[in-house]
Amino acid sequence: MLPSAPTASAAPDDVPGDAHFDLARARARLAADALTADWQLSFVSETGSTNADLLARLGALTRVAADADPLSRPAQAPRPECLVAGTQRAGRGRQGRPWQSPPGNGLLCSTAMVVEAPVGSLSSLSLVAGAALVTALRSLPLTAPERIALKWPNDVLLDGRKLAGILIELAAARHGRAALVIGVGINLRATPVATPPAVADRAAGAATDAQHATAPTAPSALSALTARSALSRASLDELIAATPDFAGDVLVAWLVELARSIALFERAGFAPFRDVWWRNHAYAGQAVTLFDQGQPTLGGIAAGIDETGRLLIDDGTSVRPVSSGDLSLRLSTQP
Incomplete structure (x- = not known):
């Protein structure tokens, strides 16, 4: 397990009542799968950035004496750990763009792990993660999941609008191993209609480059793929309340598929993912x-x-x- 991080502003496992996230159930489901049986899962109601928190933990872990280096001694490598946040004050995506989501609207999480792969192969890892996320989301009981697609290099779209983003950051790499963090932000609920389009774009991390933007497009959300996709925000709250662990289902599907994909990547590199990724490119x-x-x-x-x-x-x-x-x-x- 990674060292604790002082940056989170809420104690781990502090799950607010409106999170629709059953931490104990998610942990039990991960423990029941051979690929994630030893994974750690924690929750904070608020933090700056889950990626930054886990990078700090990995950084502390890799700045150790050579005889205790987890990258030179696989047996000492920490177990993968996922940190979920109810909200982030400084969430970010590619190119440092802010990723903000109102509490309960999105699934915001990062996973720290040591991957057995030479540093030269890591350039394709964001595509592997993207393919894993699409596979995980399509495995959920959603209407028309085939409308979920990929956008190069690391975005997930729904009907051409941003549904999720992935940010991979490297803490250290040596001896054919890499300590890194894979962060994802997934829009579960649509931003309320009353939100101005420009704010909606920022809230989903989908802002366009300032020089290129003309009419920002509101992001999409998984709620668009439920049987009651045209519902108002209030009705959507009822729908998610009727699905006791909506966010937990998404989280577990993602982590299990991520574990499977990373294991395959460690064995065979990017080759097994190449055709699958391209077939799903929007x-x-x-x-x-x-x-x-x-x-x-x-x-x-x-x-x-x-x-x-x-x-x-x-x-x-x-x-x-x-x-x-x-x-x-x-x-x-x-x-």
Whole structure:
């Protein structure tokens, strides 16, 4: 287990009544699965950032004497640990964009683990996590789960709008192992209709680059895939209340699929995920434009991904591989 973090502003396991999250049930379900039987799970009602909390714990753990280094001695590696927060004051996504979600509207969690993989292979890990998240969400009893898709490199969409985001941060890497944190934010409920569009975008971490944004698009949420998707906020509260552990079901599905996917990645790398990921890419075969700091840098057809997870763009003269970096991807028909 990782050392405790002083940054969380609520004691672990402080689960508020409106969280719709049964911590004991989630722990029992993880313990019942062989892949997650030894995983740790904790909850704080409020913190700055679950990623930052777990990175601090991993950092303290990896700054140790060589004979106690968990990256050189697998037997001393900490068990994977997931930290869930009711709300975050400083949640963030790619490129440092803020990720904010009203309490109860989203599932905000991070998982710290040591992955058996050389540092050179980690560039594809965000795509592996994305494929795992889509598989997990599609396994839930939702209407039309096929409407959930991927967007390169690490977003999950519902009907073309942002449903979830993934942020992977590295604490240390050596001896063919990496200590890292995988953070996810999943929109469970839609932002209330009265919220201005620009605020709704920020609340879901879906803000566009300032230089490129014209009309922000409100994010999506899993509630859109329930049988009562057109309900008002009040009715949706009733729906989730009638599903005693809505957030817990999403969490456990995600963690179990993440464990399965990481185990496969450690054995076989990105290869088993490549075709599956591309089949679920929302923009596969479509005209796209890449932006860097809000400025268009490359346009063409999204033609595939290579063996390291780079996006392949056919610009009409050649197929060019693009790394994740600080690039963002838009359909060419979008403003």
